[in-house]
Amino acid sequence: MRLALPYEGLEVWFERVGYEPGEEQGEIHRAALEVKESGPTTIIVGGGIQGGKSTVGGNHAFARWMVDPLIWMVGDRHEDCKREYEICRDAAIEAKVTEKGMYSTAAEGPWELRYVNGHRVKTLDSQDPTKLAREAPDGIVFCEPGRQSAEAFNNAWDRVVPRGGWLLVAGTFRG
Numbered sequence: 001m002r003l004a005l006p007y008e009g010l011e012v013w014f015e016r017v018g019y020e021p022g023e024e025q026g027e028i029h030r031a032a033l034e035v036k037e038s039g040p041t042t043i044i045v046g047g048g049i050q051g052g053k054s055t056v057g058g059n060h061a062f063a064r065w066m067v068d069p070l071i072w073m074v075g076d077r078h079e080d081c082k083r084e085y086e087i088c089r090d091a092a093i094e095a096k097v098t099e100k101g102m103y104s105t106a107a108e109g110p111w112e113l114r115y116v117n118g119h120r121v122k123t124l125d126s127q128d129p130t131k132l133a134r135e136a137p138d139g140i141v142f143c144e145p146g147r148q149s150a151e152a153f154n155n156a157w158d159r160v161v162p163r164g165g166w167l168l169v170a171g172t173f174r175g
Contacts, residue, residue: 005066005067009066010033013062014059014063016095017062017091017095018094019091025056028060029063054084054087054143055087056168057084057087057170058087058088058141059088059091061141062091062095062121063091064139065092065097065115065117069118070121071141072122072124072137073088073124073143074123074125074126074152075123076126076147077125078124078125080144082111084143085113089103089104089113097116097117098115102114102116110125111123126149126152129152129154132152136159136160136162137159137163138160138165138166139168140159140160140166142156142170145171146171
């Protein structure tokens with residue numbers, strides 16, 4: 001079962017790295033913190049281009065570094081997760097909760113970040129949704145959902161169910 005964390009626990013880390021969530025962003029972070037007995041918490045965030053969705057996803061993954069041993073960032077391609085990963089990585093560096101050699105900086109993914117406590121954030125591509133397996137993450141940032149298949153979403157959902165985790169689905173609605 002996922003560990004509970006009050007919103008104030010996130011705010012401490014947000015302040016430390018200079019992230020000031022607006023009212024709507026704060027509501028998204030609060031919703032992702034809800035622990036439900038019935039299964040994972042799913043938050044669907046839609047917004048326009050450059051609407052701050054990556055900022056929310058990356059900072060949320062970062063701020064949970066103490067309580068979530070494994071977080072996935074899933075995109076159709078690794079590049080779809082790049083911005084969220086960079087935001088998370090840069091915040092972890094700023095907060096001094098990761099060190100050089102514990103995170104990927106390559107131009108192309110996959111990328112992985114390890115925190116000083118051993119917890120991890122990693123990117124996965126969903127082009128073959130059957131590869132979203134082997135591990136049960138505590139949380140998933142599902143990046144650019146409009147490019148991903150229903151099977152990829154279902155597999156991501158199935159992966160967070162055992163831990164009662166969170167699934168943050170953030171993308172731009174088109175058409």
